[in-house]
Amino acid sequence: MTTTSSVNSNSGTSGINDALKSGSASAADLQNNFLTMLVTQMNNQDPLNPMDNSQLTSQLAQISTVSSMQTMNATLNQLLGQVSASRAMDSAALIGHTVMVPGSQVSVKDGVPGKIGVDLPSTADAVTVNVIDKDGNVVRTIDMKGQTAGVHDIAWDGKNDAGTAVADGDYSFKVNATANGNSVQPVALVFGKVQSISGDSTGVLVDIGNGQTAGVDDVRRIL
Known part of the structure; x- marks a missing residue:
């Protein structure tokens, strides 16, 4: 069977x-x-x-x-x-153009500082900028007063609070912006000329020299 x-x-x-x-x-x-x-x-x-x-x-x-x-x-x-x-x-096509991207480093050469700016997500009733030297000292405070939402240039003439030109070199800056006492989360911006375009797992990057890169989607302004 x-x-x-x-x-x-x-x-x-x-x-x-x-x-x-x-x-x-x-x-x-x-x-x-x-x-x-x-x-x-x-x-x-x-x-x-x-x-x-x-x-x-x-x-x-x-x-x-x-x-x-x-x-x-x-x-x-x-x-x-x-x-x-x-x-x-x-x-x-951005290569050779000057762009504004997120960053907080600025250099002074021959008494002339690099251009800087800020992106405000919303209107702020108070905006202040502190320029800081390599030792962490605030050398200049810029009062921009109230500003509407958007991208704004920061006017710094390369001088300290006493009106004296600062030494050439590298500086950093920090932006504080508030509305009704609450931070509006400002984004510090720097200008730089695009040297090259590259890509990684996060997307397309623009290289503005001095080891600084930013995502192409983070470009706020093109000159």
Whole structure:
């Protein structure tokens, strides 16, 4: 008498379900595993307890969905790569132009300071700028009074609070802006000439020299 072994479809499908949840298998692997399981079940099923067709159909639909999603992800990644390359090419037009980007470092050369600015997300009733030397001392405080939302230039003539020209070198500056006593989160800005365009995992970057880079989306003004 020939004995027919019983193959439990639950044990086979559970393995595929686990792979689906963990993402440990590719769509091709899942399809191969499913077909192997299906053929094994058909060859070894118990005639008195046949496999559940609806469950297998449901599992096949899941595998088809995973395969479609992986194909879609690959296509989207290709499109994102093309968009990124296109943006880098478009951004190359910025080379040689002076731009305003987030930053807080400013240099003074021959008594002339670099241009600086501020981006106010909302209207501020008080805006002050502190210019700080390399030793951490505040050498100049600039009162810009109230300002509307937007990008504004900061007028610094390269002198300290006593009206004396500061020494050439590197300085930093900090902007404080408040409305009704609360900070409006101002963004300090610096000017620089774009030397080159590059890219990393965060997107397209503009290099304005002296080791300073900024995302192309952070450019506030182009001169």
